Amino acid sequence: MKSFAPVAIAIVVLASLQVLTSGSQYFVYLSLLVGVNVVLAVSLNVINGMTGQFSIGHAGFMAVGAFSSALMSQTLNEYRLGFLPEAVEHQLFFVISLVVGGVLAGGFGFLVGLPSLRLRGDYLAIVTLGFGEIILVVVRNTPTLGGALGLSGTPQHTSFFMVWFTVFIVVLFARRLLASPHGRNLVAIREDEVAAEAMGVDTTSYKVRSFVVSSFFAGVAGGLFSHFQSIITPGDSFSFVKSMEIVVMIVAGGLGSTTGAVVAAVVLTLLPEAMRALFITIGGDNASLAQSIDQLRKPIFGVLLVVMMLTRPQGLFGTHEIWDLLKRKKGAAS
Amino acid sequence: MYEFIQHVINGLAAGTIYALVALGYTMVYGVLKLINFAHGDVMMLGVYVGYAVAFLLGREHLGTISGALLVFAVSLTACAAFGFFIERFAYRPLRDKPRLTSLITAIGISFALSYGFQLDLAVSVGGHSITLLPGAASRRFPAIITPTEWAVLGDNDVIIWNWQVISFVIALTLMGGLQYLVFRTRFGKAMRAVSHDHRVAGLLGIPVDTIIAGTFMLGSALAAGAGILYAIKDKSIQPLMGVMVGLKAFVAAVIGGIGNLPGAVVGALLLGLCEEFIVGYTASSWRDAVAFGFLIVVLLVRPEGLFGRAQAEKV
Amino acid sequence: MSEPLLHARKVSIRFGGLKALSEFDLEIHKGDLKGLIGPNGAGKTTAFNVLTGVYLPSEGEIFVGGQKVNGRRPHQINRLGLARTFQNIRLFKQLTVLDNVRIAVLADRTPLFDRPRVEALRRGNGPSRALGSVMDALDNYRDWWRALLRTPAYLREEEGIEQRARELLEVMGLSHRVDELAKNLPYGEQRRLEISRALGTRPRVLLLDEPAAGMNTREKADLMVLIRELRSRFELGILVIEHDMKLVMGICEHLTVLDHGETISRGEPAAVRADPKVIEAYLGEAPAHG
Numbered sequence: 001m002k003s004f005a006p007v008a009i010a011i012v013v014l015a016s017l018q019v020l021t022s023g024s025q026y027f028v029y030l031s032l033l034v035g036v037n038v039v040l041a042v043s044l045n046v047i048n049g050m051t052g053q054f055s056i057g058h059a060g061f062m063a064v065g066a067f068s069s070a071l072m073s074q075t076l077n078e079y080r081l082g083f084l085p086e087a088v089e090h091q092l093f094f095v096i097s098l099v100v101g102g103v104l105a106g107g108f109g110f111l112v113g114l115p116s117l118r119l120r121g122d123y124l125a126i127v128t129l130g131f132g133e134i135i136l137v138v139v140r141n142t143p144t145l146g147g148a149l150g151l152s153g154t155p156q157h158t159s160f161f162m163v164w165f166t167v168f169i170v171v172l173f174a175r176r177l178l179a180s181p182h183g184r185n186l187v188a189i190r191e192d193e194v195a196a197e198a199m200g201v202d203t204t205s206y207k208v209r210s211f212v213v214s215s216f217f218a219g220v221a222g223g224l225f226s227h228f229q230s231i232i233t234p235g236d237s238f239s240f241v242k243s244m245e246i247v248v249m250i251v252a253g254g255l256g257s258t259t260g261a262v263v264a265a266v267v268l269t270l271l272p273e274a275m276r277a278l279f280i281t282i283g284g285d286n287a288s289l290a291q292s293i294d295q296l297r298k299p300i301f302g303v304l305l306v307v308m309m310l311t312r313p314q315g316l317f318g319t320h321e322i323w324d325l326l327k328r329k330k331g332a333a334s
Numbered sequence: 335m336y337e338f339i340q341h342v343i344n345g346l347a348a349g350t351i352y353a354l355v356a357l358g359y360t361m362v363y364g365v366l367k368l369i370n371f372a373h374g375d376v377m378m379l380g381v382y383v384g385y386a387v388a389f390l391l392g393r394e395h396l397g398t399i400s401g402a403l404l405v406f407a408v409s410l411t412a413c414a415a416f417g418f419f420i421e422r423f424a425y426r427p428l429r430d431k432p433r434l435t436s437l438i439t440a441i442g443i444s445f446a447l448s449y450g451f452q453l454d455l456a457v458s459v460g461g462h463s464i465t466l467l468p469g470a471a472s473r474r475f476p477a478i479i480t481p482t483e484w485a486v487l488g489d490n491d492v493i494i495w496n497w498q499v500i501s502f503v504i505a506l507t508l509m510g511g512l513q514y515l516v517f518r519t520r521f522g523k524a525m526r527a528v529s530h531d532h533r534v535a536g537l538l539g540i541p542v543d544t545i546i547a548g549t550f551m552l553g554s555a556l557a558a559g560a561g562i563l564y565a566i567k568d569k570s571i572q573p574l575m576g577v578m579v580g581l582k583a584f585v586a587a588v589i590g591g592i593g594n595l596p597g598a599v600v601g602a603l604l605l606g607l608c609e610e611f612i613v614g615y616t617a618s619s620w621r622d623a624v625a626f627g628f629l630i631v632v633l634l635v636r637p638e639g640l641f642g643r644a645q646a647e648k649v
Numbered sequence: 650m651s652e653p654l655l656h657a658r659k660v661s662i663r664f665g666g667l668k669a670l671s672e673f674d675l676e677i678h679k680g681d682l683k684g685l686i687g688p689n690g691a692g693k694t695t696a697f698n699v700l701t702g703v704y705l706p707s708e709g710e711i712f713v714g715g716q717k718v719n720g721r722r723p724h725q726i727n728r729l730g731l732a733r734t735f736q737n738i739r740l741f742k743q744l745t746v747l748d749n750v751r752i753a754v755l756a757d758r759t760p761l762f763d764r765p766r767v768e769a770l771r772r773g774n775g776p777s778r779a780l781g782s783v784m785d786a787l788d789n790y791r792d793w794w795r796a797l798l799r800t801p802a803y804l805r806e807e808e809g810i811e812q813r814a815r816e817l818l819e820v821m822g823l824s825h826r827v828d829e830l831a832k833n834l835p836y837g838e839q840r841r842l843e844i845s846r847a848l849g850t851r852p853r854v855l856l857l858d859e860p861a862a863g864m865n866t867r868e869k870a871d872l873m874v875l876i877r878e879l880r881s882r883f884e885l886g887i888l889v890i891e892h893d894m895k896l897v898m899g900i901c902e903h904l905t906v907l908d909h910g911e912t913i914s915r916g917e918p919a920a921v922r923a924d925p926k927v928i929e930a931y932l933g934e935a936p937a938h939g
Binding site: 177196199201319 | 701703722723724725727728732733735739740741742743744748751752753755785789792793796799803807810846847850
C-alpha cells in the first residue's frame with residue numbers, strides 16, 4: 001500500500017491549500033489556468049516527448065473533453081439522486097463528466113493514433129493538426145454544442161482541489177509510466193523505432209496507446225477548463241494556437257521531461273499575467289499597455305521557439321527529471 | 335447544369351491558388367525534407383509587400399499592366415530575400431540536427447510572422463506616420479488587375495473572371511517551367527542530388543548551400559506570387575490569411591505526392607474542386623474540414639500520395 | 650535431424666525490377682554457427698531484413714521455430730526466438746546501458762490469457778482476430794495498471810528484469826558501464842551492448858550483422874571467441890554476416906556466399922575458399938578485402 005501513500009498526502013495538502021486560498025478569487029482563477037495547462041503539457045509530453053511522435057493537435061482532444069463533459073454535466077445537472085447532499089452530488093456528477101470527457105477524448109486519440117501506424121514525423125503532425133481543425137469545424141456546425149456561438153451554462157464545479165489533484169495524478173502517472181517497462185518501450189520507440197521493433201516491442205500498439213492515454217488526460221483537462229468558464233467557444237481556447245502553446249511549453253521544458261513540462265507550463269502561463277500586473281503597477285491602469293502584452297504573447301512564443309531550437313534544442317531540462325537528480329544526490333551522499 | 339459548371343470553375347480557380355503555394359512547398363520539401371510551416375506566412379508577407387507597393391504607386395497606376403508587374407516584381411524579390419534570410423539563419427544551422435528541430439523552428443517562424451503582423455506598430459518620421467506592422471484588422475487589397483468578366487455563359491449563369499484565367503495559365507506555366515528546371519537543367523540536377531543526400535552531394539562538389547538557398551528563394555517567390563493572386567481574388571487581406579492557405583497547400587502537396595511537382599498541381603486542383611463542391615452543396619462552415627478530411631483519407635489509403643512513390647526505409 | 654530453428658526456403662525479394670535476393674536457402678539448428686559472406690552490396694543485410702520481417706519476401710517461405718512467419722511483423726518474429734544486431738549499430742542512444750538491455754528483457758509474468766493462444770487467435774481472421782486483439786489489449790491494460798499502481802507482483806518482475814539485464818551485461822563484459830548512456834560508449838562496447846540487448850529477448854537464433862566491423866584485429870579475435878562462448882552458454886544457433894572472409898573462416902562451421910543476391914557457394918569453409926566462383930566474386934568486386 002506504499003504506492004497509495006503519495007495520493008493520501010496529496011489529498012490532505014491540496015485540501016488545506018484549497019481552504020487557505022479560497023479568499024483570493026484572482027489567485028484561484030490563475031491557479032486553475034495554470035493547472036489545466038500543466039495537465040495538457042504533461043500529457044502531450046507522453047506522445048511528443050516520451051514516444052517521440054509529433055502531435056500538434058492536442059487542443060483538439062482538449063476540445064473533445066471540454067464540450068462533451070460540459071454537455072454531460074449540463075444533462076446530469078437536471079437530475080437529483082436525493083440520498084446524497086447536494087454538494088457531494090455535484091462533485092460526483094462533475095467527476096463522472098470529467099471521466100466521460102476523458103474517455104471520449106481517449107477514443108478520439110485512438111482514432112488519430114491509428115494513422116500513426118503508417119505515418120511518421122511531419123505527416124503525423126499534419127494529421128493531428130487537421131484533426132484539431134476538423135473537431136472545431138464539427139463543433140461549429142453542431143447546434144447541440146452551441147455552434148459557433150459557444151456553449152454556456154455549464155455548472156461551475158471546477159475547484160482548486162480538483163484541478164491540482166488532477167495535476168498530481170497526471171504527474172504521478174507520467175513518472176510511474178516512465179519507470180515501467182511500458183515507459184521504456186515508449187522511449188525505445190522514440191530512440192529508434194526499427195531497433196525497438198526488432199527487440200520485440202509492438203511499436204504500433206504502443207504508439208496508439210500513448211495517444212490514447214495522452215488524449216484522455218487532455219480531455220480531462222478540457223473538462224476542468226469548461227467547468228470554470230462561463231462559455232466555451234470553438235475558437236481560440238481550442239485552436240491550433242492553443243495546441244502550439246502546449247508544444248512551446250514542452251519544447252521549452254525539454255521534450256521528454258515531465259519536470260520540464262510542469263515548470264514551463266507554470267512559467268509560460270504566469271509570465272504574461274505577471275507582465276501585465278507589472279505594467280499596471282508601473283503605468284497605472286493603462287489598458288492598452290496591458291492589452292498589448294496579450295498580443296505580444298503569441299509572436300514572442302514563436303520567436304522563443306526559434307531561439308530555443310537554435311541555442312538549446314534540448315530545452316530547459318533535456319530529458320532529465322527532478323526526482324532523478326534528487327535520487328542521484330541521495331545516492332552520492334549515502 | 336450552369337450551377338455545376340460555375341462550381342467547377344470556382345473550384346479550379348481556388349485550386350489554382352493552392353497549386354501555386356503547393357509548388358513552392360513541394361519543392362522545398364523535395365530538397366530539404368522539411369515542411370516549411372512558415373511558407374503560408376511568407377505568402378502573407380508577400381501580399382503585404384504588394385499592398386504597400388500598390389499603395390505607394392497610387393490610384394492612377396492601378397489596373398495598368400506595368401503597375402501590376404511592378405507589384406509582382408517587388409513582392410517576389412522581397413519574399414525571395416526573406417526566404418534566403420530564414421534559410422540562412424534559421425534552417426541552415428539546424429540542417430544536420432533531427433528533423434523535428436527544423437519543424438519546430440518552422441512553426442515558430444510561422445507564429446512569429448502571423449502574430450507579429452497582428453501588432454500595430456507605426457513610427458512617425460518627419461510628420462509622416464509609417465506603418466511597420468499592419469495590425470490585425472483586415473485591409474482591402476487594391477485591384478491591381480481590373481476584374482473583368484472574361485466569358486459569360488447563359489444569362490449570367492456562369493462567369494469566368496480574367497484573373498481566374500490568368501492565375502490558371504500562370505500555374506500551369508510555372509509547373510511546366512519548374513519541371514523543366516528540375517529535370518533538364520544543371521541547377522535541377524544539383525537539386526535532385528541534394529535531395530537524395532546532401533552530404534554526399536557536398537562531397538561531390540555540388541554547392542549544397544547555394545542550391546538549398548536558391549530553392550528556398552524560388553519557393554518563397556512563388557509563394558509571394560500566389561499570395562498576390564489570392565489577394566486579387568479575395569480582395570481582403572489580414573495577417574492570418576497565410577496560415578490556412580499554407581496548410582491547405584501542404585495538404586494538396588501531400589495528396590499529390592510530396593516532392594512531385596505535377597502531383598502538387600493536380601492535388602491542389604482536386605482539393606479546390608472538393609472544397610467548392612462540398613461548400614456549394616452543404617454550408618460554407620464546413621470548408622476547413624474538407625481539406626483535412628481529404629488528407630487523412632489519402633494518407634490512410636495511399637500514404638505516398640497519388641503520384642508519389644513509396645520508399646522503403648533503409649535499415 | 651530435428652526441426653530447424655530458422656528455416657528459409659527459396660526466399661526472394663525484389664525492389665522494383667531489381668532482385669536483391671534470389672532463392673535464398675538457409676537452415677539454422679541449435680548449436681549452429683554459420684556465416685553469411687559476400688562482397689559489398691551482395692544482399693547480406695537484405696537477407697537479414699527479410700528473415701527478421703523488416704521486408705516482406707516476394708517469394709519463398711520463412712519458418713521460425715517451426716512457424717511460418719511470412720508477413721509477420723518484426724516484433725512478432727522476435728518473440729518467436731529470433732534476435733538480431735544491426736550493421737550500423739542502432740542502440741537507444743540517449744538511454745543508459747542498463748535500460749537498453751531492460752527494454753529487450755521480457756518480464757517473467759503470468760499473462761491474463763495464454764499467450765500462444767492469443768497469438769494464434771490474432772493470426773486468424775474476422776471474429777477470432779478481433780477477439781485475440783481484445784484479449785491482448787485487456788492483458789496489456791491490466792499490465793499498465795499494475796505498473797501504475799506498483800503492485801508487489803509488478804515490483805518483483807521489475808527486479809527480475811533488472812537482474813537478468815545485469816547478468817547479460819556481465820557476460821558481455823559491460824558491468825562497469827551499466828549507468829552510462831549508450832551513446833558515450835566506445836565503438837567496440839556499443840557493438841557488445843547490441844549483442845547483450847539482442848540476448849535480452851531470449852532468442853534461440855541470433856543474427857549478427859558485421860559484429861566486428863570497425864574493430865582492430867585483436868578485438869575481432871576476442872569477439873569471435875566470445876561469440877563461440879555465447880553459442881554454448883545460451884544454447885543458440887548463430888548466423889554471422891561478415892565482410893572479411895579470413896575472419897569467418899576461423900569460427901564458422903558452414904558458410905553461405907552471396908553475390909548480387911545469388912547464392913554462389915555454400916558449404917564448409919575450406920571448400921568455399923577453394924570455390925573459383927567465390928574467388929572471382931571477391932577479386933572482381935573488391936580486391937582490397939579478402
